[in-house]
Amino acid sequence: MTEQEQREQLVDLAKSMFDRGYATGGAGNLSVKLDHDRVLTTPTGSSFGRLNADSLAVVNMSGEHLSGEKPSKEVAFHLEIYKNRPSANAIVHLHSTYLTALSCIKGINKSNAIKPFTPYYVMRVGNLPVIDYFNPGDSNIATELGRLAPNYRAYLLANHGPVITGSNLLDAVDNAEELEETAKLYFLLQGQDIAYISDSDIRILEKKGV
Ligand SMILES: [Zn+2]
Numbered sequence: 001m002t003e004q005e006q007r008e009q010l011v012d013l014a015k016s017m018f019d020r021g022y023a024t025g026g027a028g029n030l031s032v033k034l035d036h037d038r039v040l041t042t043p044t045g046s047s048f049g050r051l052n053a054d055s056l057a058v059v060n061m062s063g064e065h066l067s068g069e070k071p072s073k074e075v076a077f078h079l080e081i082y083k084n085r086p087s088a089n090a091i092v093h094l095h096s097t098y099l100t101a102l103s104c105i106k107g108i109n110k111s112n113a114i115k116p117f118t119p120y121y122v123m124r125v126g127n128l129p130v131i132d133y134f135n136p137g138d139s140n141i142a143t144e145l146g147r148l149a150p151n152y153r154a155y156l157l158a159n160h161g162p163v164i165t166g167s168n169l170l171d172a173v174d175n176a177e178e179l180e181e182t183a184k185l186y187f188l189l190q191g192q193d194i195a196y197i198s199d200s201d202i203r204i205l206e207k208k209g210v
Contacts, residue, residue, distance in 0.1 A: 003034055006169070007053035010040060013173050017094075018049035022180060027095040028161070031078045032169045037061050041078065043069035073137045080142040081165060084149035088165035090172040095161040098183035103130070103156050113156050114186055116197045121182040122205040124175045125154045125164070133158040154179055 001009070014030055017023050028048060031041035041057050042048070046069070057071035063079055065071060078091045094100075102113055113128040114121065129152050131144040141157060148155055154164040154175065164179060166172025197205070 003040075004053070006032055006034065006040060007056055009169055010042075010056065011051045011053045013169060014042065014048035014051050017173065017177075018047065022096050022177065023048035023094055029072045029074050029078070029093050030091070030169070030172075031075060032090040033082060034058070038066065039075070039078065039082065041071050041075050044072045046072075074141075076139070077142040077145045077163065080146035081149045081163070084146045085165060087167060088149070088153075088172075090166045090169040092164045092166070092172045092176040093161065094164075094176060094180070096176075096180045096183075098187060099156065099162040099180055100160070102183045102186065103161060104159050108158075114182055116202055117189070117194050118182065118185070119197060119201070119205050120178055122197060122202050123208060124178040125182070126202075126206055127152055128154055128156050128162075128179070130156045130158055133160070136160070 010030055010032060014023070026045040026047050029042045031039050034040050037060050039059050039061070041059065042051060043055065043057050055069045057068040058066045059071050059075055059079070060066055061079055061083065063076060074093060081088055081091055102108070108130055110130045113130050116122045129148050131141065131148070134140045145155055145163060154162060156162050162176065162179060164172055164176040166175050
């Protein structure tokens with residue numbers, strides 16, 4: 001895929017997510033690796049519904065702004081994930097309704113916020129560790145994500161929202177949507193006696209992937 005095609009794909013996927021309510025206002029950000037040292041990302045405060053392919057921000061792996069509009073300060077934690085998870089080539093960060101609601105629950109299981117009850121969640125995400133609350137822009141968010149990145153594909157920032165990786169941008173967006181829908185089901189199932197996926201089936205699914 002050429003850089004221009006990647007720019008256009010990012011704009012199209014962001015608009016699609018915005019139109020379907022996964023992103024609102026100027027919240028959230030997307031990034032995709034253009035090559036080993038350059039990352040294409042959404043400008044600071046930009047709406048997923050109104051991005052322009054030609055003005056997207058480009059930064060290098062040290063966080064220096066190379067071209068386009070100013071990147072979000074949250075790009076720092078994207079870079080830390082890329083450095084620690086070589087298989088990740090794209091990242092989606094949302095303040096989506098159900099996952100953010102989940103991130104605000106006191107006493108949530110920090111090692112895995114959603115115990116699996118559908119196979120697709122296991123195949124796309126598998127495990128959702130929670131990072132303690134830090135104010136937006138705090139460097140501890142990047143540090144904690146970098147620590148978890150080698151072992152997990154998605155992460156939940158407490159009182160903030162999800163961060164999801166993928167092998168490319170389309171994969172990361174599909175993973176993000178699956179995760180948000182799983183959180184929605186989690187709330188729909190509150191008060192119900194849930195039939196969870198067994199540990200042995202989880203192990204088989206984890207090997208299978210999507
Ligand atoms: Zn955020």
